[in-house]
Amino acid sequence: MLAQSAMQDELESLSGLAAPRIVQWYPGHIAKAERQLREQLGMVDLILEVIDARIPISSRHPSLAKWTHGKPRVLVVNRADMVSEKDRSRWNAQLAESDQSVVWTNGVSGTGVGQLIKVAAHLGEGLNAARANRGLKARAVRACVVGFPNVGKSALINRLLGRRLADSAAKPGVTRSLRWMRVGGALDLLDAPGIIPPAFDNQLAAQHLAMCNDIGEAAYVDSLVASALVQHLQRQQHTSNRSPLAILQKRYSWNPASHPSGEDCVRHIADSLFQGDLEKAGQRLLKDFRTGVLGRIALEHPEGRSR
């Protein structure tokens, strides 16, 4: 799978962080959805694997390659608007080395969706050429949209359909059942609920998913995840006055010289805005990150280092 070694490097390089513990639940409806999805995969021609541009390593489902048995997969890197152009081109260079087609999208504005339809149509032509050779009639290409919760699958499907059919909301676990939808005459789409592995062996990947709110039904302490996020940003060594840390300092009058650690930062916000309530401070900080108030921030980089 793409960048597995980079994933190890990236995640190991974070091991110095104060590590919040992420306890993941694997509720019955997710287990059922995964079972149904795996049954449907036999009927599918093409996988549209949607990942989060901020965490292109941690948001790849570890079992997908095994389940899809060499079927063509398009890597749909959604939330392209949430990372910088520089980060996108660094990832592009790395992703170009894999044999998967890669399309960057924005599920809200629809940027990249036309390209995605073109790539799917092209793969569909190959499929129908093979069918014609076997004396079979041409048919719509069947594509399945797969990914972690909250990465933007439903938003993308609505963009592909050109109308709002799939429920899309800023919280994980909105899509609860599988259903087929038709895009024009040439593409059938299977919308699937977000899937997560039954357990997270790698707590650091789980932290990244928690920071981005892509983890589905999991339990974690917001203040600890927020504090790990601040420490992560501190390691990225931005220098500009529009860097995430500079925005944080200005927004919360936070002085890292007197309050140096991520935990100090959360505590400072708690004391100054929330009468010492660390959880409210953690939630505010995570919201700032997730809504882009702190700027465009990629948490994972292809070189295997956080920056």
Ligand SMILES: Nc1nc2c(ncn2[C@@H]2O[C@H](COP(=O)(O)OP(=O)(O)OP(=O)(O)O)[C@@H](O)[C@H]2O)c(=O)[nH]1
């Ligand atoms: N900034 C930004 N937000 C996006 C993008 N794509 C989706 N979103 C937003 O992210 C939130 C989650 O999107 P959904 O489409 O519901 O995600 P999902 O993967 O279907 O979620 P589940 O139903 O939990 O599996 C919504 O508020 C979307 O508007 C994107 O490319 N950029």
